[in-house]
Amino acid sequence: MSISRRQFVAASAGCASYLAAAGPFLSASALRRWSGIGARRVVAQTPWARIEEVGEGMYAIISTPLDGDFTTVCNGGIIGGSSGTVVVEAFNTPEGAAWAAGQARALTERWPDQVVVSHYHGDHSAGPAGFAAEGEGVPRLRATAATRELVEGSPGDEAAKAPWADVVVVPEDGPVEIDLGSRVVEVVPRRGHTASDLSVEVDGGEGPVWCGDLVWNAMFPNYMDAVPSRLSRTVRALQAIPAGVFVPGHGPLADAQAMSRYVALIDSVEETARYAWQRGMTADEAAESYEVPAELGDWMSFNPNFHLRAMQAWMDELAGAEY
Numbered sequence: 355m356s357i358s359r360r361q362f363v364a365a366s367a368g369c370a371s372y373l374a375a376a377g378p379f380l381s382a383s384a385l386r387r388w389s390g391i392g393a394r395r396v397v398a399q400t401p402w403a404r405i406e407e408v409g410e411g412m413y414a415i416i417s418t419p420l421d422g423d424f425t426t427v428c429n430g431g432i433i434g435g436s437s438g439t440v441v442v443e444a445f446n447t448p449e450g451a452a453w454a455a456g457q458a459r460a461l462t463e464r465w466p467d468q469v470v471v472s473h474y475h476g477d478h479s480a481g482p483a484g485f486a487a488e489g490e491g492v493p494r495l496r497a498t499a500a501t502r503e504l505v506e507g508s509p510g511d512e513a514a515k516a517p518w519a520d521v522v523v524v525p526e527d528g529p530v531e532i533d534l535g536s537r538v539v540e541v542v543p544r545r546g547h548t549a550s551d552l553s554v555e556v557d558g559g560e561g562p563v564w565c566g567d568l569v570w571n572a573m574f575p576n577y578m579d580a581v582p583s584r585l586s587r588t589v590r591a592l593q594a595i596p597a598g599v600f601v602p603g604h605g606p607l608a609d610a611q612a613m614s615r616y617v618a619l620i621d622s623v624e625e626t627a628r629y630a631w632q633r634g635m636t637a638d639e640a641a642e643s644y645e646v647p648a649e650l651g652d653w654m655s656f657n658p659n660f661h662l663r664a665m666q667a668w669m670d671e672l673a674g675a676e677y
């Protein structure tokens with residue numbers, strides 16, 4: 355599926371109204387951060403996502419699901435080299451993946467030959483069937499064995515899961531390099547958001563870092579499967595990479611300042627959870643008592659339960675002392 359020029363222009367024109375529609379829920383500063391105003395060159399814009407250039411031949415896909423268009427949902431990327439193109443993430447739907455592949459071809463003159471999926475959650479992993487297109491090769495899907503097992507074991511459309519049978523497994527004991535000729539892409543096993551996460555790094559850590567859902571920006575993170583102390587350590591390890599651009603799993607692009615804000619956010623969650631734990635409070639009571647510190651700005655939530663999930667994850671960890 356490729357999007358026609360006419361559809362594309364119509365979609366671009368619709369974007370302003372999409373942002374206007376989101377406006378009532380977001381403060382002016384949050385809206386500015388979301389809309390990418392003053393950000394990098396935007397090379398594509400649709401109701402569900404925009405694509406920003408983040409280096410020569412490298413692009414961040416920033417999904418904008420705030421208005422209810424869930425074609426892609428998660429952020430991702432396109433990394434072009436002289437001998438190949440990598441797409442980061444398989445997105446929420448085959449249509450989203452097909453759109454990303456078409457954009458990769460338009461921007462790098464190649465259909466993607468590799469796709470890296472950061473973790474098993476459906477908004478990152480449900481779309482790989484969309485990478486198959488007539489006259490194009492089927493890209494190699496790379497993910498950890500844990501991610502593959504979790505995707506294959508999850509409820510959902512069997513046809514949509516079929517591409518997962520051919521995954522090239524990324525071992526969890528060290529990074530894997532994908533040689534694209536003019537650049538090397540490093541796929542790094544990490545943990546914290548789930549039992550098995552991957553980050554994607556380029557140019558020896560100086561290029562952009564695709565963080566998967568280990569990092570969120572301007573959106574409160576989902577702790578559904580998190581081991582919070584491990585998340586905290588992993589986020590600090592990512593923050594230490596001397597990159598100028600961090601692509602979060604959700605929300606607008608992050609720079610060093612945004613990374614600091616995110617670290618402060620997850621630290622504030624930890625502080626509240628530990629305080630509540632020491633006083634024998636429940637996760638519900640902890641969530642009730644928690645507020646994002648005002649100096650960290652607006653952090654919107656996909657789901658009103660995200661504060662509770664965060665506190666529950668901490669309570670579970672503190673109860674099990676598994677860190």
Ligand SMILES: [Zn+2]
Pocket residue numbers: 428475477478567603604
């Ligand atoms: Zn996600």
